Amino acid sequence: MTSLRGWLNRVVSAFRRQSLDDRLKDEIELHVEMATNENIARGMPPNEARRAAVRSFGGIVKTREAYRDAAGWPALDALWQDVRYAVRAYRRTPGFALVVVLTLALAIGANTAIFSLLNALVLRDLPVRDPATLVQVSTTTATQGESNLTFPMFRELSARQQVFSTVIGAWGNSRLTVSDGGRVTKGLVWAATGNVYEELGVRPEAGRLLVPGDMTVDPPSAESVAVLGNGFWRRHYGGDPSVVGRTISIDRAPFTVVGVAPPGFTGFGLVTEPDITIPLAATPLLSGGSPSMLATTASRSVRAIGRLKSGVTIAQARANLEAVWPAVREAALPPGYTGPRRSDFLSIRLDVTSGSNGNERSLRTRYVQPLIILLGIASLVLLIACTNVASLLLSRASVRRHEIGVRLALGASRWRVARQLITEGVLLSLAGAVFGITLSFWACREITDLVFEELLVPVVFDGRPDTTVIALTTAVAVAAGMFCSALPAWRGTRGTAMEALQAEGRTFSVSGRTGRVLVGAQLALSLVLLTTAGVLVRSLSELRSVKTGIERSDDVFVAYPDAAQPGAYDGLDNDAYYPQVLRRIEALPGVTRASVSLSKPGTGGMLREPVVRLGDTQDADGVPSARSAVAPGFFAAIGIPVLKGRDFEWRDNSRGHGVTILSQSLARQLFGESDPLGQRVQIGLDPSRNALEVVGVVADARLYDLRIADVLAAYTPALQDRDVNYKCFVIRGRNLSHASLKDAVESLRTEQLGNMVTLQYITERSLLLERLTAMMSSLFGSLVLLLAGVGLFGLMSYAVAQRRREIGIRMALGADRRRVVRDVVREGLTVTLAGLAAGIVAALATVRVVETLLFGVTPRDPLTLAAAAASLVAIAMLACAVPASRAARVDPMIALRGE
């Protein structure tokens, strides 16, 4: 008889009970009035007539009940009743409710925060049209790793492929100088083919966006246009639409602003919004060239994103692209590439992956696995919190045995009473979820801020929970609440009402064995978690204690200069400028030595190139090494001793002959015991470095990655490198202030100074991931220790309270207090040790999953395991102490009389 429509109507009417009651009241009034009138008409006296009318109507209360039932949804009403009852019960024991809600809030909050970050980083699609059919194409080589395509590759691939309806090319972002009139600022410049906005379904906020005809390589077109990013437009132009038509300069190249992108458009990345977008063909203009230069470039800087034709799968696309790839490579071979450079170029492989969730490969390589491991740890915390809450609810059910007995005796079904208990559990977990989700918003923002702290641009990455995450969390919370309360509900409502009523205050126990099993399981899980947290913390401290080979890194400053104004670097004689600027820096008080490095020390920002020994025993493959280009004084400034030969000198400049300095390990690997000085090596494939004379050997130093022990490193003079203008100053000194350094550098009117940090800061930054995982897992560890204490304390207090009488009898019979205490502690320790035994087995079996995150410590580190177990035993002793002393204070007379 009940249709969907009827069901929906009931749900609706559950929320308008008042108006239904009113409606029935009207009906009854009318009915009785009419019946009375009819009775009067039949000749009854008015009073009698009304009474008869009411009588024939029947029970008004019963009618109202039936009316409500017909209108509503009885289960919903009953649920509401349960909820109100539960709230009343918790108001009587707010402490209990608070402990449970806080426990669950922390556990749920941690899970939500980590899952939310994972969701934002990996699972969420790009906010563009039909992201699922986007495919990204990149390249890899054995020597240089992953990269993009050269423009000729991109063009050839677009022309030859048969699987994409459209291919978009994108370049950047690059942080460049942007000027408008007198206003000079830095902006993230992104470049893309003109089809990008239309293909991604992006509409302009003002003016127009790039279109396919805007600028092309062939035929070269003269008009250079730019689209402003929404955030940039708001920050610098106050959201004024009249910006359209203005001319701005990017590194001195003029561009006409044609429009503004909508808010939230992040290109193919997730972290930043492009400040300015220009046509891909216009990128050579930024370095003073012309679009036609793209046709022959060897720089692999174009990212290709294809839109799958309908019905084509990514596997088919991969097959097709790989089939045309050799021809593409051949056609795109840069002019003048012969010999090893040609074969290197022709060995470039293709990589085809889904583009639906955007391109953040480096971020994902670093963070996804640790986040998954942290999520595992956090779910373990949730599981532990649930067992803890379950045992709390269980002892609560024992306390409420009488109440439950009364309800059963009054005819409530077992299911009805159990449902009440489950409702109470779910209510607590939902309250926990509310606090937990709030907490996760805060945590996500803090973590995101920390991770992106070093990016000097506004970050739009949003790791906070979205509706999907919130819905999922709520579902998990309800499940957790049911999980927590299912066992107490089942155990607590067992037996007949009679048993329950008789058991009041006696030795009847529902939480005895079940409670011990729950607490034991909780301790076992806690040990697994503590061990995992322990090895992560130990790994961090191992990393921190690594000998880097760098002396006193807190006295080494790294500062980043940049052109004072666009074009300041043009025609600059660096051979003269370098000594000049470094002399000024060294003149500052407190500075002992200043130098320049073209790669940023302390991070992975190094070049990997093979070093080949030239001469009789030539090994064609060479030794893959880290190459960095540095100026004279670098080793003294950073604190790496020169062991043999000499440091670079100012004569090793663009006019001098090519030289190199090797690290001790590399020198030994290349030349064995023979003297490396005066020997010749080839570094990489660049012709300018095909015969460098070894002039020195320096000590090994973990300059770039703390994790790599044998640092094979080759140093070349900065002035013999191409990118001499992109550098950082490396300065050894005390109390160096940013302001004085800024004055010294800027007094030459060539460069301006950006930010300045210590090498120690950079090293700490490079450990961010390890710090985050260690910090979070030790936070979870302390929480879990606390919960273990609370769980065991609850169990033992309850056991002592229940056995007051027994203890009293034993004492009356002459048992001494020490013995009573020992028995209580022994019981607590039995549970603890049983839990720990199970925990050790589980920990040994599972802790391997964190292996890839560890440095200098094995996952099954016995010391950590022992420490974790010891801390749990200590907590257990502490948790038993209070109940044991309570047992010792039992007065036999009172305990016996209490019956």
Add this chain to the structure above:
Amino acid sequence: MPADRFDVLHGSLALMILRTLDTLGPSHGYGLARRIEQISGGQFSLNQGTLYPALLKLEQEGWITSTWGSSDNNRRARFYAISRTGRKQLKAEAEKWSKTSQIVARFIDPTEDLA
């Protein structure tokens, strides 16, 4: 469960209401109650109050509609009327009911030989 209490009478009462509204036209609750008592020849003493939950349920199923109107003595009253789906339902229920009563009658009728 209170719902069970209600459902005992429900099948037959719903049929009576639908049938009465179908022949009588729109009516208020009191009129309907009196009419049902009349038709049943006073043999079916309706606890008049039970009529209203049944009316509400029928309305929620969409088989009857209710509107405000004026009674004979100009009193504002809620008038119930059968809807198109209500008529269909009535037809189906009536068939089912007569079939059921025929079957039951065969069991009760002493002239039929059960063996």
